[in-house]
Amino acid sequence: MIKKPFQDYYPDVLAHCYGCGKLNEYGHQIKSYWDGEESVCHFVPGPYHIAIPGYVYGGLLASLIDCHGTGTAAAAAYRDEDRLMDTDPAFRFLTASLHVDYLKPTPLGMELEIRGKVKELKGRKVIIEEWILAKGVITVRGEVVAVQVPDEMVAELLKGVKE
């Protein structure tokens, strides 16, 4: 089990995401880890992350599925190449599509557990299936189709940093 979260391996220029970038001071800064064949992330919604009183707002849950999914996709791509996440080239994934099923209202005021599993890994595309638990009960299921950030886009961004 890797102790450093997936997101902390993102190159700085790719670490500004509101959901998962360690450099976004306003964002969620989620942290994901391997737990055997599954990935796991814990997050405590703020009291303002409300839908209707007592329950978590669906947009936040979608964001958690989204960013935990792209993080898991990156980690899976390294693992698939039998490489550590601090080796080059750096992998970073964007979401091509996101699906979220809200099975039941997710209670506010407690830590949530977001879990993910690789469903498919083919070329530059990784599909991650996910679920969110509140006190051990699954309240949300989701799926993320993640695609690797195009090399030219990464090159452009890295170039911007160096200039």
Place this chain on the structure above:
Amino acid sequence: MIKKPFQDYYPDVLAHCYGCGKLNEYGHQIKSYWDGEESVCHFVPGPYHIAIPGYVYGGLLASLIDCHGTGTAAAAAYRDEDRLMDTDPAFRFLTASLHVDYLKPTPLGMELEIRGKVKELKGRKVIIEEWILAKGVITVRGEVVAVQVPDEMVAELLKGVKE
């Protein structure tokens, strides 16, 4: 065309949502209106709503699709009954499922337009198809399956307010 946004008709107890509640001071407070057969909402992401430099974070786009969808669902339910949105009983919808396709990166630093259209309205369920435009270009397509908040949940919440 109704001048007052859909969300401003939500009863106060159901107006705390981070995405669309007029009473959530930390939230997005989106405002949706009819524009003929389509619904429309305009939103300017903050500079911190970033994915990778220059582009909007997918979780925010999912939230916009989500809340504009439930707002449109509520408005459509009133319209279907030929009722104004300030008449009782109040309709409020929650998201049962959300699907978002990120067709291309959505540029940051400009107003986005979120548009929606009723795909299906049957009993307590409304399906809304949506799309997001940046400078007239569609960057995101989505679909929300919205279901009416159960009456007993609304009654419980309203009871809490009265006590």
